[in-house]
Structures are given as structure tokens and as C-alpha cells.
Amino acid sequence: MGLDLDLTAPDLTLAWPQLIVFVMTVVLLFADAFVPKAQHFATLTGISLVGYIGAAFALVTQSGQNAATFDGAFRADGLTVFLSLIILVAAVATVVISASYLQNGEQQLGSDGRLRIANSVPAGEFYVLIGFSVFGAMLVAAAGNLIVLYIGIELSALATYVLTAFAKRRLTSVEGAMKYFLLGLFASAILLYGMTWIYGVTGSMDLDRIAAHLAGTDAGDGFTDPALLLGLLLLVVGIGFKMAAVPFHFWTPDAYDGAPTPVTAFMSVVPKAAAFAAAIRLFVQALEPLSDQWTTLWAVLALVTMVFGNVVAIAQRNVKRMLAYSSIAHTGYIMVGLAAYTSGGTIDDPSISSLLFYILAYTFMNIGAFAVITYLQQRGVGMMLEDFNGLASTRPLIAVAMTLFMASLMGVPPLLGFYAKYYVIVAAIDADLLWLAVTIVVASAVSAFFYLRIVAVMYFNQPDGRPLALPTRLLSGGIGVLAVATLLLGLFSSPIIDLADQWSGALTVLGRTAGQ
Amino acid sequence: MADLLFLIPLIPLVASAVVLLFGRTVLGDRSAILSTAAVAVSWLLSVVVAVDIYRSEEAIAQTLFRWIPSGDFDVRVNLYADQLTAVMLLVVSTVGLLVHVYSIGYMRGDPGLYRFFAYLPLFVFSMLMLVLADNFLVMYVFWEAVGLCSYLLISYYFRRRSANNAAKKAFIVNRVGDLGFGLGIMFVFWTFGTVNFFGETGVFERVGEAGSTTITVIALLLFLGAMGKSAQFPLHTWLPDAMEGPTPVSALIHAATMVTAGIYLVARAQSIFLASETAMLIVASIGAFTAFMAATIALTQNDIKRVVAYSTLSQLGYMTLALGTGAWMAAIFHLVTHAFFKGLLFLGAGSVIHGMHDQQDIRAMGGLKKYMPVTYWTFLAAALANAGIIPLAGYWSKDEIILGAWISDYQPIGQIVSIVAIVSAFLTALYMFRLVFVVFHGRERFDPAVVHPHESPRVMTLPLVALAIPTVLIGFIGAPPEHGLYHRFVEPVFYDVEAEEAEAATYVVAQEGDPAPAGEAATAADAAGGDHSDGAYLPHEPSTAQIVSFGVISTVAAVGGLVLAWLIYFRGAISPVELGQRFRRLYDISYHKWYFDELYDGLIVRPLRSSAIFLWRVVDIDVIDAMVNGVAGGLAAVSQRLRQVQTGLVANYALAIALGMVVLVGVYLTAFSSLFR
């Protein structure tokens, strides 16, 4: 059998942003090994920031493009740009807020009532792992092929597992990482299994070709090929785990609680964004012809997820666990965007753009909330509700920022979170999912209970004189920028949502033309 | 130039934000300089914009961003500046700047200085945005924003209970008006499907599409908002109490700018008002009544700031009655002149209070002329202007209002209103010069051992002088009457609409079959029809004889009041005490402000309070709270149960994932696949 190889050089210019992040990570590796200790922290932070911001600029020059290379395995379309930008924003925010953690390590409250640094954190490995995780997530956003998608998800997740265990002397950190790792492998296996079924049925790894194949084989009796359906369900389970949907969410509270707080901020956003990117690529692009099946499925999961997340969050007194459940609840809200997709989506269909906007909003407010915890955190303490006692009188600006983040997560107008929910609700109503829209509103009302509790503790309780951690200027500045973004981006949301509309519209139109 | 429009409001906003954030810690007293500088830049830009508009005779528009894109309800934040806006910009930024400068001296040493200098530019920003808005919704937002600033600044001395109460009163009374304004906007959107002012699809171009009842309702609701903000009867009671705020605040917000927002609103929405004769009638009547009532109250008050406050009410009444009689340009003209002389009066009053160690009662003053000459002369100029003595600012605008009312289309109410205005002008001169004579002349009624009256520092007297110049001269932009620089400038804003008004009048005449509505109105309408094509049409063109005779009449009224005041309070020819005794009942009504506060207390406040207590004790606690607490308790209990699912064992978690998968696969394969078919 003659080997028929056609290796034409791919158009690497399309992959500039991703390559920049990758090269940056390699440079970080070298820098970690060769830069002397004294300049270690500053150099690595600088390289990271320059790399991410450079990649973001490279992305912006790509906007409006709709191209693919590597034989369709790598796509540079609007969705890639939008999602990658969100991921890069999260990356920059993470670098900024982890500065104090990396410089000061986790701190311990000594018996003499003073803070001392317990153990330092290897900054180089931290940044390298963040870099790999970001690269993986960006790969998912750009994936046009099941294999690339899977590799991206795994790359992103593996780095996150290690990061979770970074506070290696704290038992909860290792425990959380272990659980996350084991369950993550389990879910990955399920995801991969689902992919093999899809491949088996359609005979292609390429997302557009899968869509084309499925569009051609509709039996028309309203019932789906069981093999295909099984593949789809397995994909839902695998992706559902990655995005922390109920009942696949169990790793979330333990991992979020155990991980160093900056890592929690990172993993509450980037792997989640990657999971939703994968969901859009897999379901909206590849399995679009089956949308009747998966929209109901996502709708039910969204309902369960947001109700469960919000209700259980009420019982938490540990703020990090509370935010973990809150992030589960927000997964539910975001999933509504997916559930509201209407078959054969038109450009006017607001579902996917509302989803994209929600992820963007979530990035700002959630990283902001974790940044405030980082600000307060000491080793082992600093995560309980009591640690927020009287923050308004000791650190008024931080208290204001936290109030903004909490209110935004709750969905108070005119903050960013309100607009995010608003667009999702509009999408749900457009898709005749009134019950889901009502659930969002009710769930948000329930969420006021635990979000406002933090605000109340900050403003109405007396400070109990415990020492504050050692925040850096970078961290304080980062909190400020995130707070201002939470305040302003909502007011100026319409250009962003227009952009999201345009880009997700291009995706679905492309999917349909490929399907014909 | 148009590109810079957004900077005018933006710069004070930035200054406000910076002072609010860093005022207490970093800036300290430098906050005052920063805010003042910001407003100064704003002022400079406003002047440039106004000159630009004057030269080009075209409105400037600038699109900022799309605010609410929601189906049919598409609201953009645009800035729009035509000649009317330009006038308002100049007034707001000029008075704003001078008040800022004055406050540097007045507020020196106050511990909350940074708060003051954060709120004040915030107000300037909101007010500028209010006049720059090109749709109802944005205008409403900043309408509320100026209300908020007013609230914050009235209660600036928040440790004083009366200040807090006054702030609350201002806020609540305004709420009544704002509710009307809000409903009005909803009605506008319901009727026209847009809230934009201008353009082909804008509300003002399409007034004719709505029925006359609808337009009347809209106009009255909008006017309700204007009544609240501009303190017109019966929503006037908050303004005198608002004098609890620092005096510069009274000058800027409660005399020169914010209270004129209502006037601006009606002038802006003139096409809506013109389409409803009923609305115009009500506007004119309320304005006239307010002008008269406030003037009578001002006669007997003893607090220097309150006298000036009631004078403000009365002058606002003038503007409103001018609006109601269709004398749009006269109303805005009076707004401009009033902003300067009333601002000056307040700043002068502040200077007096400052020099008298926070004494506000005029019975404890007297003979201050020799202690504070600058204050005296500037105050005198402002009083003359307010009284409408030729040739100071107030004369030109007030005369134009009286004349405009007399010859308006709306007869006979226009002539009645005109007569009320003349009587009020007499009263105005009387109370103004009562104030001047009692405060600055006569015996020194304070204890020289305790009080040492002194002239205020340069930073305070400088704005006084600066305001005195326009107080004396600004009237000349409106001279000669009806043909001044001001009229030529502002005319285009009201020009087209007046043509429409003439058409509407003809239309009404034709429809109702009324043979002779009123002589002048019919001729005005006819003249409109004839001259419209020439493009040089003015409906209320008064004859030279009318102009001269009304000039004489109002001068006589004003001088009469002045002379009477001179007789009573300077010469002592007539004893004020005796007068008060003789007209006991009238004196009491005036002194107790026509008993409005008592009336509202009995009719509204008390019943509301008792029903609120009922709702609170019975409905709220026993029914609603019980329900809410029950739900919350239930949720918390459920939450406690559910969290036990999180066992901490990996095996359990994996089992949950597996079970979830099995359920999903089971349900879906059974229900949706062809497997079992």
C-alpha cells in the first residue's frame, strides 16, 4: 500500500496568538532555569504579562477573519478570537492577583499573633503551568477537530491539577488536587469514549464534516440512532464535568477550597471557558443537526445546576466553598445560553452570544471576588465569613470592590452581572424557555442570601483586629481594575454583545453552509 | 469642535470621582482647587461651543454610545447642543465656576471639605448632561442625578437634624414630581414608540400624530415633573427648607441651575405643550399663582436666606407663567438673568452670614453697609435687578414676560396673568428693599461686644463682583426688547414650532367652529400663515407702543415697591409693626407661608404615616415577613441537607458521576433513540 502523504505547510500566521502564548511558556521555562533568584519574580511576571498582552493584540488583528488551517483542525474565526480574548483576560488577571501569593507565599498566623511566611512558592513553575493551561484552553477555542479539542482540554486540565496542589504542605490542597485529578481522568475517559462513538458513526474527526454527515443521514422518524445518541450523552457527561454541572460537580468545592486562592480564581474561569468553548464547538458546530436532543438536555441540566448551586451555597460559611457553589450556579446560568440555541440558528439567534457575554462577565466578577480573598488570605485562615468582619472600616476600598463583585454576581443593575443575566434571559425567552428564564430570576433571588451576607459582614460587623495579609501593589491595582470593569463594562455592554453576536453568527452560518 | 462636546460634562465628573476617591486621604484641601479648575475648563469649553453655535447657527450633536438596545426600545446616549442648550451651558458653567471659586473661601477649614468639592462638580456634571440630553430617558437619569446631588448637599451638615429633614423633604416632594415625569416618559414611549427628542422619528416632530387628550396627559405629566424640580405650587414647600445646605449650594443648585431644570424641560418640550391648550392654561395659572404667593410670603420672613428663597420661588413662577403664555424666549431670558442676580443675592447673603458669624436672622442685623461695602454694593445691584429696575438685568426679562403674557394667544387668562405679574413685580421690589434696608441700613441691632461684622475674604468677594457685572449688564443682550442679541441667537430653536403653533391654532379654530377666539390670536395666526413663507415670522410681534407702555408700567410698579420699602424701612414713615397689626390676618397667612406645611401635614403626612404603621405592624410583620422568613428557613434547611451529599470521598463522587451518566443514557436511549423500536 503506497503511502499517500500530503504535507503542505499550514498557514501559521493564523495561529500567531496561540504560538505567542506557547513560545512565552517555553521562554518562561528557560527563564525559570537561568534567571538569578533576585530578579526571578519580576522577570517572570513581566514575561507573562507581555506574552499574554501580545497574544491579545495578535488576536485583535485577527478579528473578522473566518479561516482554518492544518486541514481544518485549527480554526481562526470569530469564536476563537472572542473566547481566546476572555481566556487571556483571565490569564492577565490571574498573573496580577497571584503576585502577592508568589512573593509572600502562604502565611501563617504565629502563636505570637504575627503573620509569618510559611513556605514560598516556586514562581517559575507556577507561571509555566498557567501558561500551558492557557495555551490548552486557547487550543480548545480554536479547535476544528475532535483530537485537537481533546488535547486542548487535557493540556488545560493537567496543568490545573498540578496548580491545585501547589500549596503542597497544606493537606486540603493536596487532597483537592487528588480528587480533581482522579475524577478528571474519569471524566476525560468518558469524553474520549463519547468522541470515539461519534467518530465511529460519522467516520470523521473534523467538526464540520461531522455536521455534514449528520445533516445527510436524518431518518426523519424523530428518533435518533442509538450509537450517535450514546456518543452525544457521553460528550455531555464529559463536558459537564469540566464545566462543573450538577451532578458532575463534586470535585468543585473540594478543589476550589484546597487550591491556593489565585489558582482557584484561575481554575474557576479558564477551564470553564475551555469547557464552554468545547461545548460550542462540539454541539453547536459539529452536532448541530441533533440540536433538538441536546438543547432539552442542557436545559434540564442548567435548571438542576443553578438550583443546586444556589441552594447549597447558602449553607457554606467558608467563603471559598461558597464561591465554589456560586460558580456551579453560574455554570447553570451560562448553560441556559446553550439550551436556548434554536435549531438551524440564524444570525439573530441571541443564545450563543449571550453565553459568550456571560463568560466574559463571569471572568471579571469571579476573578475579582477571588482576588479580594487573596488580599485577605493567610494560610489556613482568611477564607471564613468571619474574616470579612468590619472590612469596610479597615480597608474601605477593598470592601467597596468586594461589594461590587458580590452585587454583580448577584445580578444587580447596572453592573456587569446584571447585563449578562439579562442577555441570557432574553435568549431563553426567545427560545420559548420561559420556565428557565423564571428559574434564573428565582435562583438569583436566592443567591442574594449568601452574596449579601458577605456585604453585611463587611459593613455591619466590627473588625476583630486580626492582621491582614501582605498584598502587593499589583494585587490592589488588579482589584481596582476588575472593579471598574465590573462597573463600566455593563454600561457599555452593547458593543461587546454586538461583537459576540457577529462572531457567533458567523460560526453558525458557517456550520450550516458546511452542513449542506 | 463637536468632538469636544463630551468633555464639557466629563471633566467635572472626573474631578468629582478623583476627589471622592482621594479627597480624604491624598488631596485634602487641594480638592477645592482641583474641582474648581475642572469646572473652569468646562466653562471655557462651553464658551467655545456657544460661540461655535452662534457662528454656525447650527446645532451640534455627538453620539456617545448605545445604552439600551432592547428591541424597539433603543436608547442611545447622545449629546445635543442647540442654541437653547448653549444658553443653559453658559449659565450652568458660569455660575458653577463662580460658586466653586466662592466656596473655596466659604468652606475653608470645614472638615468635610472634600465631600463638598466632590458633590459640587458631580452636580455640575449631572446638570450639564441634563441640558445636553437628546432623549427623555437620559434626561430623566440626570434629572434624578441632580436631585441626588441636591439631596447630598442639603444634608451636607449631616449632624444637624434639620438639615437631614430638609434633605428628605426635598427628595420626597420631588418624588411626586418625578413620578409624573416618569409616567410622562412612559406615555411618550407608548404613544410615539420612541423617547428621542429630535429628527424625523423624534417625538417633537411627530406631536401631531397623537390625539389631543393624549398630548394633554403627556404635557401635564411632564409638567408635574417640572413643578417638582422648579418648586411650583403645590410642590413648592421643599425649596425654602433646602436652604439648610451651605449657602453656595443654595446659590448654585437652588437658585441658578437645578430649579430651572423644570423650566428647561417645558421649553424643550414646547411642541408638546403647544399642542395642548389645557396644559398651557394650567402652566400659566400655576406659574402666576406661585409668583404671587411666594412674593407675599417673602414680605414677612425674617431669615435672610428664606427671603431670597421665596424670591426664587416667585421668579420661577414668572418663568413658568411665561412658558404657559407662550413667551418661550422671555422665560429662558429670565432664567438667564435670574441665574446671575439670584446667584449673586445668595452669595451676598452668604457673605453677610459669614461676616455675622452664622447669624441668619435679619432682625439681628442692620447698618452693615459700612462693615461690608463690597457685599453691600453687589447685593444692592442684585436687589435692583431682582426688583426689575431699569436698566438692570431683571428689568428686561421681567418686562418681556409681562408684555408677552398680555399679548399671548391664551385670552383672557394671559391678561389676568399679566396683571398678577405686575402686582407681583410691585411686591418683589417691596420685599427686596425691605431686605436691603433692614440688613444694611438703619440701627445696628446686634451686640457689638459679641459680633464683629467684617467683610469676607477676597476669594469670596471676587465672585460677588464677577457676578455683579453680568447682573448689571446681561439684560442688554435682550435690548432692545424682542430684537436683542439674545433673541436673534435663540430664535431658531422656537421658530419652527411657533409656526406649527399658529397652524394648530387655526386648526383648533376651524374644528371648534369658534368664530372669534381672541382678537390677537386670530391675527397672529393669520399673520403666521402669511409670513411663514418669508421665513421672517414672529407671532407675538408687539407694537412699539405696547413695548414702551409696558416698560413704563413695570417700572412704575417696581419703583412703587421700592419707594414703599424706603418709606417703611428706611424713613420709618410707616411702622411695619403697626401695618402687621392692622392686617393681622393677612400678616399671619403670609408669615405662616399660607399654612401649606400644616395643610400637607394634616392631609397627607399624618394619614400616610398611620396607614404605613398599619401596613408595617400587621401586613408586613405578620404576613409578608412570616412568609419570607418561612421560605428562607426552608431553603436553609434544604441547603443543610443537600450539603451532606458532599461526603468528601472520591469513590462517592465517581459513583455520582457514573449514576448521572447511567440515568442520562437510560432516559435518552429509551425515549429518543430508535433502539427499542
Add this chain to the structure above:
Amino acid sequence: MNTQLYGSDWVVIGILILAAAALGYALLTLNQIIAPSKPSAAKAAPYESGVPEVVATKPRFTPRFYVVAMLFVVFDIEAIFIFPWAVVFDGLGLYGFLAMLAFMFLLFDGFIYAWKKGALEWA
């Protein structure tokens, strides 16, 4: 519907599964029949590796074992990857050459990092 498309493939898979089961069963049975039966404690243990299988958890391996093992695996994979590449090298052209160069550079990069971090030192 689709069953027709791959129905025949299922039959093959089914036969394979059956054959696998049969083979396993046959081998075990054969073992039982042929082998002599002399049970002992050592034989009953789960692993007949010679290392005591039940000990206290105290003794620890130095992590360097794992590091070296992982490096070994990495270079194993490299070899596996290079082998088929070398076979079709002629057909790949310049692009194929450059791609492999990039791959090897990255591997080398990781190796240098491990080296610099002291992964190869036993001290």
C-alpha cells in the same frame, strides 16, 4: 438504517470477543489439567516478585527514581515518534523535516530544564 452500514463489522467484533473468551478459558483449563499442584504460602501471595508485599508505609523512595523514569519515558516516546518519521522521510519534504526539528527542540528544551533544575543529580 445505519445498522446496515456497519452490521457486518459487528459480527466480526462479536466473533473476536467470543474467540478471546474461548482462548482465555481454554488456556486456564489446560493449565489446571497439565500443571502439577503444589501450593505454598509464597505462591498464594498476590505478586510473586520476591519483594515483601505487606510492609509498614514508612520507607520512602526518593522522587529521583520517578523523575528519571519519566525522562526515560519521554525519550522512549521520542524514539517511537522518530521511527515512523524516518521511514517516510523521503515523502515528507522540507516541512516534515522542520516539524520534527521543532518537536526535538521542544523535547530538548524540557531536558535542559530538568537538567538545570537538578533532576539528574543524585547527591
